[in-house]
Amino acid sequence: MTEYTKIMLDESDIPTQWYNIIPDLPSPPPPPLHPGTHEPIGPDDLAPLFPMDLIGQEVSQERYIDIPGEVLDVYRLWRPTPMFRARRLEKLLDTPAKIFYKYEGVSPAGSHKPNTSVPQAYYNAKQGVKKLTTETGAGQWGSALAFACAQFGLECEVWQVRASYDQKPDRKTMMEVWGATVHPSPSEVTEAGRQILALDPDSPGSLGIAISEAVMQAAPDPDTKYALGSVLNHVLMHQTVIGEEALKQMEKVGEMPDLLIGCTGGGSNFGGLSFPFLREKLAGKINPTIRCVEPASCPSLTKGEYRYDFGDTIGLTPLVKMHTLGHDFIPDPIHAGGLRYHGMAPLVSHIYELGMLEAEAIHQSECFDGAVKFARTEGILPAPEPTHAVAATIREAVRCRESGEEKTILMALCGHGHFDLRSYKAYLAGELSDYEYPTEKVAAAMERVPVISEA
Amino acid sequence: MTEYTKIMLDESDIPTQWYNIIPDLPSPPPPPLHPGTHEPIGPDDLAPLFPMDLIGQEVSQERYIDIPGEVLDVYRLWRPTPMFRARRLEKLLDTPAKIFYKYEGVSPAGSHKPNTSVPQAYYNAKQGVKKLTTETGAGQWGSALAFACAQFGLECEVWQVRASYDQKPDRKTMMEVWGATVHPSPSEVTEAGRQILALDPDSPGSLGIAISEAVMQAAPDPDTKYALGSVLNHVLMHQTVIGEEALKQMEKVGEMPDLLIGCTGGGSNFGGLSFPFLREKLAGKINPTIRCVEPASCPSLTKGEYRYDFGDTIGLTPLVKMHTLGHDFIPDPIHAGGLRYHGMAPLVSHIYELGMLEAEAIHQSECFDGAVKFARTEGILPAPEPTHAVAATIREAVRCRESGEEKTILMALCGHGHFDLRSYKAYLAGELSDYEYPTEKVAAAMERVPVISEA
Numbered sequence: 001m002t003e004y005t006k007i008m009l010d011e012s013d014i015p016t017q018w019y020n021i022i023p024d025l026p027s028p029p030p031p032p033l034h035p036g037t038h039e040p041i042g043p044d045d046l047a048p049l050f051p052m053d054l055i056g057q058e059v060s061q062e063r064y065i066d067i068p069g070e071v072l073d074v075y076r077l078w079r080p081t082p083m084f085r086a087r088r089l090e091k092l093l094d095t096p097a098k099i100f101y102k103y104e105g106v107s108p109a110g111s112h113k114p115n116t117s118v119p120q121a122y123y124n125a126k127q128g129v130k131k132l133t134t135e136t137g138a139g140q141w142g143s144a145l146a147f148a149c150a151q152f153g154l155e156c157e158v159w160q161v162r163a164s165y166d167q168k169p170d171r172k173t174m175m176e177v178w179g180a181t182v183h184p185s186p187s188e189v190t191e192a193g194r195q196i197l198a199l200d201p202d203s204p205g206s207l208g209i210a211i212s213e214a215v216m217q218a219a220p221d222p223d224t225k226y227a228l229g230s231v232l233n234h235v236l237m238h239q240t241v242i243g244e245e246a247l248k249q250m251e252k253v254g255e256m257p258d259l260l261i262g263c264t265g266g267g268s269n270f271g272g273l274s275f276p277f278l279r280e281k282l283a284g285k286i287n288p289t290i291r292c293v294e295p296a297s298c299p300s301l302t303k304g305e306y307r308y309d310f311g312d313t314i315g316l317t318p319l320v321k322m323h324t325l326g327h328d329f330i331p332d333p334i335h336a337g338g339l340r341y342h343g344m345a346p347l348v349s350h351i352y353e354l355g356m357l358e359a360e361a362i363h364q365s366e367c368f369d370g371a372v373k374f375a376r377t378e379g380i381l382p383a384p385e386p387t388h389a390v391a392a393t394i395r396e397a398v399r400c401r402e403s404g405e406e407k408t409i410l411m412a413l414c415g416h417g418h419f420d421l422r423s424y425k426a427y428l429a430g431e432l433s434d435y436e437y438p439t440e441k442v443a444a445a446m447e448r449v450p451v452i453s454e455a
Numbered sequence: 456m457t458e459y460t461k462i463m464l465d466e467s468d469i470p471t472q473w474y475n476i477i478p479d480l481p482s483p484p485p486p487p488l489h490p491g492t493h494e495p496i497g498p499d500d501l502a503p504l505f506p507m508d509l510i511g512q513e514v515s516q517e518r519y520i521d522i523p524g525e526v527l528d529v530y531r532l533w534r535p536t537p538m539f540r541a542r543r544l545e546k547l548l549d550t551p552a553k554i555f556y557k558y559e560g561v562s563p564a565g566s567h568k569p570n571t572s573v574p575q576a577y578y579n580a581k582q583g584v585k586k587l588t589t590e591t592g593a594g595q596w597g598s599a600l601a602f603a604c605a606q607f608g609l610e611c612e613v614w615q616v617r618a619s620y621d622q623k624p625d626r627k628t629m630m631e632v633w634g635a636t637v638h639p640s641p642s643e644v645t646e647a648g649r650q651i652l653a654l655d656p657d658s659p660g661s662l663g664i665a666i667s668e669a670v671m672q673a674a675p676d677p678d679t680k681y682a683l684g685s686v687l688n689h690v691l692m693h694q695t696v697i698g699e700e701a702l703k704q705m706e707k708v709g710e711m712p713d714l715l716i717g718c719t720g721g722g723s724n725f726g727g728l729s730f731p732f733l734r735e736k737l738a739g740k741i742n743p744t745i746r747c748v749e750p751a752s753c754p755s756l757t758k759g760e761y762r763y764d765f766g767d768t769i770g771l772t773p774l775v776k777m778h779t780l781g782h783d784f785i786p787d788p789i790h791a792g793g794l795r796y797h798g799m800a801p802l803v804s805h806i807y808e809l810g811m812l813e814a815e816a817i818h819q820s821e822c823f824d825g826a827v828k829f830a831r832t833e834g835i836l837p838a839p840e841p842t843h844a845v846a847a848t849i850r851e852a853v854r855c856r857e858s859g860e861e862k863t864i865l866m867a868l869c870g871h872g873h874f875d876l877r878s879y880k881a882y883l884a885g886e887l888s889d890y891e892y893p894t895e896k897v898a899a900a901m902e903r904v905p906v907i908s909e910a
Contacts, residue, residue: 005531008463076460077539077834084532088606106561108834110873150831151543170876177830177879375632376605379532379563418565418873421625424632 005087007100007249009080014072015244017064018237021275021347024063024282029233029350032318033308038452041318048219049226053123057234065237067119074118074151078107079241083249086411088377090397097400098255099393101411102246102273103380109174111383111415112269113144113229116238120227121148130223131155135185135210137164138337139171140383140415141229146180159185159193159213162205164337171419185210192216192314206330207341208313215316230266231311231320231345239272246410247276255408257288259396262412263388264292264301264359265338267345269414277410278356288410292348292359293388297435298331299361300324300344303442306353308452309343319452322349326445332435334364335423336384342445360392363434367391368427371417383415384423460542462555462704464535469527470699472519473692476730476802479518479737484688484805487773488763493907496773503674504681508578512689520692522574529573529606533562534696538704541866543832545852552855553710554848556866557701557728558835564629566838566870567724568599568684571693575682576603585678586610590640590665592619593792594626595838595870596684601635614640614648614668617660619792626874640665647671647769661785662796663768670771685721686766686775686800694727701865702731710863712743714851717867718843719747719756719814720793722800724869732865733811743865747803747814748843752890753786755779755799756807756814758897763907764798774907777804781900787890789819790878791839797900815847818889822846823882826872838870839878 022028031040043055050058057065067075086099104112124132132154136142142158149156158180165172165184172182185205186193192212196203203209218226228235250256260277262270270292280286292301304323311317313328323344325331331340344352351357367387374390375381382390393411400407417424426432477483486495498510505513512520522530541554559567579587587609591597597613604611613635620627620639627637640660641648647667651658658664673681683690705711715732717725725747735741747756759778766772768783778799780786786795799807806812822842829845830836837845848866855862872879881887 004466005528006466006533008465008535010463011459011461073460073542077543078461080463087528088532108830108836147834169880170873173876173880173883174836176883177827177836177876179831372632375563376634379602381563381629381632418625421628421632425624425628428628428631 004253005085007083007253009245009248011076013245013248014075014079015067015241016072017066019240019244019276019279020060020063020065020237021278022233023061024279025351026354029346030321032320033452035310035315035319045318049215051123051127051129051225053126054120054234057237058232068122071119071122075241080245081106083246084378086378089374092373092377093394093397093401095397095401096404096406097397098406098408099397099411100250100255100257100409101413102242103413104242105380105413105416108147109140109144110418111140111144112239112242112272113141114147115241115272116229116235116268117144117148117227118151119238121145121152121154124225125152125154129154129225131157132225132227133157133214133218134227134229135159135207135214137161137207137340139164139168139419140338143171143174144229145227146175146178149180150178156180157217158182159187159210161185161207161210162203167422168419185213187213189213190216206313211312212314212316230268233347235268236271236275236345236347239268240275242272243274243276246273247280250410256286257410258407259409260288260290261293261389261392261409263339263385263414264294264344264348265341265385267348269412271345271348273412290357291392292357293392294359294361295334295336295339295388296361296363296437297334298325298340299437300342301352301359302361303437304344305446306349307449309449311343319450320346322346323352324449325442326449328448329442329445332438334435335420336364336388338385339388362388362391365427365432365434368424368432370394380413381417381424382413383417384420386412386414389413459708460540462538462708464700464703466531468700468703469530469534470522470696471527472521474695474699474731474734475515475518475520475692476733477688478516479734480806481809484801485776487775488907490765490770490774504670506578506582506584506680508581509575509689512692513687523577526574526577530696535700536561538701539833541833544829547828547832548849548852548856550852550856551859551861552852553861553863554852554866555705555710555712555864556868557697558868559697560835560868560871563602564595564599565873566595566599567694567697567727568596569602570696570727571684571690571723572599572603572682573606574693576600576607576609579680580607580609584609584680586612587680587682588612588669588673589682589684590614590662590669592616592662592795594619594623594874595793598626598629599684600682601630601633604635605633611635612672613637614642614665616640616662616665617658622877623874640668642668644668645671661768666767667769667771685723688802690723691726691730691800691802694723695730697727698729698731701728702735705865711741712865713862714864715743715745716748716844716847716864718794718840718869719749719799719803720796720840722803724867726800726803728867745812746847747812748847749814749816750789750791750794750843751816751818751892752789753780753795754816754892755797757816758892759799760901761804761808762904764904766798774905775801777801778807779904780897781904783903784897784900787893789890790875791819791843793840794843817843817846820882820887820889823879823887825849835868836872836879837868838872839875841867841869844868
């Protein structure tokens with residue numbers, strides 16, 4: 001009989017505030033710039049797309065922001081989420097390391113994404129907005145926003161990348177069950193979509209095109225706004241409920257991590273788990289190493305440059321300072337669709353530059369090899385994105401076996417792979433490609449990044 | 456701010472004993488009979504298919520049986536499961552009823568099935584068995600057994616009904632991720648399968664054929680045994696962990712149900728939730744109404760006869776006394792594959808005959824209508840099987856709105872529908888058929904039920 005495997009919290013342990021790391025940092029992140037003037041943007045520049053409460057959170061200097069009761073009432077449907085000690089995986093690996101994981105796959109949409117879709121929908125509804133538009137690649141974010149809109153009586157219109165729309169019909173149906181309208185992107189609905197289709201009627205689409213369609217639909221309509229599922233400061237802040245709960249759970253069993261591991265695509269799952277631990281580290285209370293894991297074929301932190309670039313492929317968004325592989329770089333078709341992003345959250349990028357984070361890149365076949373080991377011992381089938389965290393955790397646990405170190409590892413398991421079994425099938429059939437890092441493609445994309453003269 | 460929505464328990468609240476309701480009943484259920492002699496069967500008759508520990512549990516007169524530590528160590532991966540107060544659904548329905556639901560979809564396989572697959576795999580491994588065979592229709596049971604076999608180092612061979620094998624490739628991959636071998640049924644692997652294929656190379660298969668294949672593969676091989684996911688006494692007993700936890704959760708918030716509602720196919724989810732509440736009712740401590748819900752097109756309790764019949768279509772199993780529509784009755788292709796069974800657990804049938812249970816039958820379009828309401832308020836997409844419980848709960852909540860009664864309802868939500876979105880798609884597209892009860896087909900099947908002269 002073991003002492004604990006699953007570490008539960010009570011409903012009263014759900015955090016009642018989000019944590020904003022910015023005031024605790026030794027320097028603030030550089031401001032977003034207007035794409036035309038290259039001057040820092042103001043709230044008015046963002047008002048056509050976001051409600052004022054979220055714009056306020058994006059630039060807030062407050063360390064804590066109260067979570068509205070209406071949002072907590074929805075969080076209660078799946079929060080607090082469980083933390084597990086991966087005893088069966090430890091045994092398989094014969095490691096002296098203690099492996100813990102915080103599991104966000106118990107949310108209705110199956111990932112951490114509802115932690116931010118719910119407050120985003122709430123603040124929009126509060127401001128009288130009637131409809132939200134968004135893009136979705138893997139389908140996780142579109143599902144999360146569809147669910148959240150259903151909770152607050154908002155319409156939801158999603159542009160799903162054509163390739164995903166065709167390959168993942170179940171994600172589309174899930175969004176429709178929650179009441180959303182789903183278009184393949186490129187679509188005939190927007191001017192951007194029509195232009196692309198005129199050039200290539202069979203276009204498989206891209207996240208960049210889908211963002212353009214969702215933004216173009218929202219911007220001119222005062223009753224419609226746009227929602228983004230990662231990258232922005234307020235999104236990462238909403239996700240800190242993960243880390244706040246994880247701190248309580250580690251304390252509950254008298255442990256504290258020596259090492260935190262999370263996958264990074266846009267950075268929201270990683271920031272959500274790690275920022276509360278970083279706060280404690282900055283306060284000198286704990287001293288964990290904090291490690292980002294990214295795909296070897298799309299390694300924005302380990303190979304990208306830290307400079308101003310667009311958040312979308314076409315170049316409609318403000319310029320943000322981040323690690324980037326070039327805004328029009330199209331990553332190879334790895335299965336972790338949520339990590340196929342040319343950039344990294346400006347906040348994660350900034351903290352990485354401050355030397356407070358490590359990063360490593362792993363190929364997808366090693367990730368799925370780890371995921372199958374994980375599924376056979378811990379039961380859960382990870383989504384392709386967190387298989388990167390699983391593989392990095394296994395690497396570390398094996399190092400501990402060799403060194404004899406009794407390291408305590410905390411891993412972010414941000415979602416389940418119930419809608420991603422096609423990728424497991426490809427792995428089991430030996431059909432998974434490890435795309436090498438495309439040096440020349442990235443160099444070419446970086447040529448097209450605008451040159452900003454910084455003050 | 457609400458008082459509670461999600462009712463959590465600690466790991467220490469996982470039950471350490473299964474509850475066997477048989478000694479608490481005013482009379483025992485009639486014994487299974489040998490199909491040849493019509494005499495009660497003994498342990499030796501079952502030994503080729505099941506390990507002695509499970510045969511002992513099947514006929515046990517002990518009220519409680521200790522759950523082995525090795526089984527508890529696996530239960531901890533998802534137990535205790537959460538209970539919810541469906542506050543958002545109550546609000547939508549404008550009902551004074553309090554609706555609670557116990558959610559088993561957090562298990563690795565996505566349903567209550569691992570509650571019994573894990574002990575079944577454990578006892579087989581303990582006896583030195585190397586491999587388990589089974590059938591699966593919707594895929595839930597096959598997944599649960601594949602997961603359990605991975606935990607105890609057993610091989611697992613699953614015959615998946617051909618129609619399901621073709622329509623649900625993700626369930627097949629899930630079983631393979633956990634290390635199982637999956638055959639479509641009918642298959643070329645067994646004599647039974649080859650015979651069917653010789654007659655009809657395009658046979659879509661049936662649960663009955665798949666059972667025959669799994670049993671035929673296991674019976675002659677001393678290292679291989681067979682596992683069944685419902686119907687038998689020991690299976691229902693393993694599921695009582697659901698009801699034991701639910702009792703604690705209701706007590707934790709100072710509530711107790713006036714009405715329990717669960718869907719019934721083979722009866723294991725229903726028995727698992729209701730038997731511990733029945734124990735308390737028999738002891739005079741509480742007095743809930745307990746209601747089974749079944750598909751209108753396959754209503755074994757409300758329309759079937761209570762008599763001895765075979766458990767499988769072909770007639771290989773012992774004869775058991777149960778509510779049956781005839782062992783070779785093939786139900787219409789409703790989406791709730793787990794409820795497409797001609798009979799009902801002998802134990803549930805017996806207790807129903809004792810007058811301790813109610814039953815009602817509902818068509819699938821009403822079920823999916825309820826499921827979409829549920830998903831839009833509570834977030835979770837129910838599997839097609841528990842949509843029957845959802846619809847019955849909504850019926851009752853609406854009655855309470857009309858009568859003003861503040862009834863407390865506890866519903867069994869036995870699994871999620873992540874692999875069943877095809878059925879939601881059909882519902883949303885208005886393509887769901889409500890099959891009428893096939894009076895003549897059942898009458899014909901009942902003609903073929905053997906006549907047993909009971910002592």
